[in-house]
Amino acid sequence: MIEFKEVSLIYPDKTQALYDVNLCIGQGELVYITGPSGAGKTSMLKLIMGMEIPTVGSVSVFDKKVRHSGTRTIRRIRRKIGPVFQEFKLIKGRTSLENVIMGMRFLKITPKQMKLQAHEALEKVGLAHKKYSKVENLSWGEAQRVAIARAVARKPSLILADEPTGNLDYDNAVNILELLKSFRNDNTTVIITTHATHLIKDEKDATFIRINNGRVTAERGWTE
Ligand SMILES: Nc1ncnc2c1ncn2[C@@H]1O[C@H](COP(=O)(O)OP(=O)(O)OP(=O)(O)O)[C@@H](O)[C@H]1O
Ligand SMILES: [Mg+2]
Numbered sequence: 001m002i003e004f005k006e007v008s009l010i011y012p013d014k015t016q017a018l019y020d021v022n023l024c025i026g027q028g029e030l031v032y033i034t035g036p037s038g039a040g041k042t043s044m045l046k047l048i049m050g051m052e053i054p055t056v057g058s059v060s061v062f063d064k065k066v067r068h069s070g071t072r073t074i075r076r077i078r079r080k081i082g083p084v085f086q087e088f089k090l091i092k093g094r095t096s097l098e099n100v101i102m103g104m105r106f107l108k109i110t111p112k113q114m115k116l117q118a119h120e121a122l123e124k125v126g127l128a129h130k131k132y133s134k135v136e137n138l139s140w141g142e143a144q145r146v147a148i149a150r151a152v153a154r155k156p157s158l159i160l161a162d163e164p165t166g167n168l169d170y171d172n173a174v175n176i177l178e179l180l181k182s183f184r185n186d187n188t189t190v191i192i193t194t195h196a197t198h199l200i201k202d203e204k205d206a207t208f209i210r211i212n213n214g215r216v217t218a219e220r221g222w223t224e
Helices: 041-048 072-079 096-102 111-124 140-152 170-182
Strands: 002-010 016-025 030-034 056-061 081-084 158-162 189-194 206-212 215-221
Touching: 002 041, 016 041, 016 056, 016 206, 016 215, 030 041, 041 056, 041 158, 041 189, 072 081, 081 140, 096 111, 096 140, 111 140, 140 158, 140 170, 170 189
Parallel strands: 030 189, 030 206, 081 158, 158 189
Antiparallel strands: 002 016, 002 056, 206 215
């Protein structure tokens, strides 16, 4: 479903973020991308979302090649993705509910359906009681849950969560990971980046991709 073929990414200021990355991720997989700060985790997610285009090699998502930014292919791909960004990107001055609804604005569904899905998603993340709170008044962990609700309300085929546990304490961090994992099913792939590998419990059937200085250094499924 996602394929990186000999991908290198060099930013305009000549920083090389990724070197010759090859990988394949199938539908319904749970994938952890781990590695230290600056390793290239966010860069990998940006490539999957078409926010960056590979300098060398190719990236395919949902079996479509991501070639140029701003194309119809990328818009189609993005419609099926629920992103949870490292810095949330919630809109201040708006409530949790409004933020979740705004996350659906480019989907081809009615406003009534959007509201329904938003309420459902906020319930799933345990934040029904904060629906009408302005996002700037939420705790870090609550804001993260709103960001997750905004992603899952879109009913995505692919959830991308970038460093979702941030600076949360151990219990809350584990809860966030459990919550994200709960959305994985046969039709929904979940990709989580994190440097906090100590939070990842015994994962029977997850795929781990370890990245260091822009290079994939290890890749394994627990079942191998
Ligand atoms: N827009 C950009 N322009 C130039 N260099 C960039 C840009 N974005 C990222 N980089 C550089 O690319 C490398 C990889 O960055 P990236 O954000 O992918 O790392 P990361 O693994 O997500 O780190 P963190 O755990 O701190 O979020 C770093 O050296 C970073 O400074
Ligand atoms: Mg990052």
